[in-house]
Amino acid sequence: MLDLTTGLLHGLLAAAALLAAIPAVLLLAQVLASLWPGVARAVTPAGPRPRIAIVMPAHNESSGLLPALAAAQAQLLRADRLLVVADNCSDDTAAVARGANAEVTERFNTALRGKGHALDHGVRHLAADPPDVVIVLDADCIAQAGSLERIACLSHATGRPVQATYLMTAPNDSLKARIAEFAMRVKNRVRPRGMHRMGLDCGLYGTGMAFPWPVAATAPLASSHLAEDMQLGVQLARRGTPPLFCEEAMVSSTFAGTREGEQSQRTRWEHGHLSLLLGEGPRLVAGAVFAGRMRFLMLVLDMLVPPLALLSMATLVVCAIATLAAWAMGWYLPLALALLALAALAASILLARARYASDLVSLRELLGAPLYMLAKIPMYARFLVKRQVDWVRTKRDSR
Structure with a gap:
């Protein structure tokens, strides 16, 4: 019985280390692929x-x-439309x-809330006079000049959704804000x-x-999920129209400027991501493997990469436990997997900082990242005991 229990614990620790190593x-x-030189970039089709x-x-x-309206309108022609959906507004x-x-x-529908x-x-409002391409743009986002035409043309030519580079900037110069901006660059640009x-x-x-009209008109948009964008991307890929990245197009916004707003924004994003990861991840991975859809599997695995802070915390914890287990029990497989995860994660962070965020954080400041991770523990603990499931608007300023 003891041998069986010992073997089970060994297997569970090895599995935990593997789950840290894969992402x-x-x-x-x-990160390494993003650094490859001489690769042709997407261009606006003729x-x-x-x-x-x-x-x-x-x-x-x-x-x-x-500001968002002005930036968008400057890129539209007479035949184009800009539709604002004032959703459950009290202002x-x-x-x-x-x-x-x-x-x-x-x-106005308080029962069905969310973006x-x-x-x-x-989209249903547009159906009476449908466009060729629908572009989704948040009300706090500024579209860089030429970006909307670029993703619209690429989407129309390929018949696929197209995602522009979406970056967020820190509202202040605190280390915590700059580390958050660095993590966003890794997630939305580097990866x-x-x-x-x-x-x-x-x-x-x-x-x-950007979505071609036939895709937009049939897409399962009506969702209350906190990570409805991630969910939608996977659903469209499963249907045969996976999103295409257009790095040259750029939209940007700013993180919430208040502590309350920042906490609300971050909780919504990360609780939504974790809910999707745990709720749909195993089923999606199994379905892709059994169907032999390796390209779809890679997209699912990309979606399942946890937030950078959580991945770092989990890897460090698994490494510590695996080290103790190797010393006390001679279990070296979990330790090898945990060290692989730690080495890959450290290399990713250092390479991404050097190439894409040297203007944001120095190597010395990066040593302060563990304090940023510790500050997020209560948010992850709330996911276990009282996770956020309802969409809540981010309070962006003091008003």
Whole structure:
């Protein structure tokens, strides 16, 4: 009985180490692939420009809506449309949008909350006069000049969803804010760039997304999931229209400027990601393996890479336990896997910082990252005992 228990514990520890190693090795592969020189980049296809409709979901966004509208309108032609979905608003978002000459539709349904339902409402509103391409742009995002046309043309030419580079900037110069910005660069630029250069597909990030009308009209948009963008990207890939990354197109926004807003924003993102990882991840992996869909499997594994802070914490904990087990019990397989995960993760972070974030954090400041990780432990603990399941708007400023 003791041997059976010992063998079971050995197997469980090895499995935990393997679960840490797989995303860490994938992350390293993505970072290394992003550094490959001489790889052709996506270009805007030749041919007539498609007719564009922007769908901009907005829940109580009147205070910051105008810059996003102005940046988008500067890139549209007369035949294009800019539709603001004023979703369950209690402020003057709709009036502000109309005052800026945007088309507006209002939606009131407190039972079905969340961005996915707002997008579904907006697409159905467009159906009477459908465009060639639908672009989703958040109400706090600024689209870089030329970006909307680029992703629209690429989407129209390929018949696939296209994801622009989506970056967020820190609202202040604190180390915590800059580390968060670094993690966002890794997630939304480095990793999809690496996937693209390996000839693989990327996920969706919620904004800066272009869909050919036939895809938009049939996509399962109406979702209350906190990670509806990740979920949608996988669902579309399973249907045969995986998203394509367009690094040259850029949209940007700023992290919440208040502690309350930052905590709310981060909790929504990471609880949503973890819910998707645990709730749908094993089924998606098994389905891809049994069907022999290796390309789809890589997209699913990319989706399942945990947030960088959580992956780092989990890897360090597994390494510590595996080290003790190797010393006390002579279990070296878990230790080897744990050290592989740690080495891959460390190499990924150092290479990504050197190439993509040397302006944000120095090597010395990176040593302060463990304090940032420790500060997130309560948020991960709440996922276990009281996880967030309802969509809550981020409080972006002091108002």
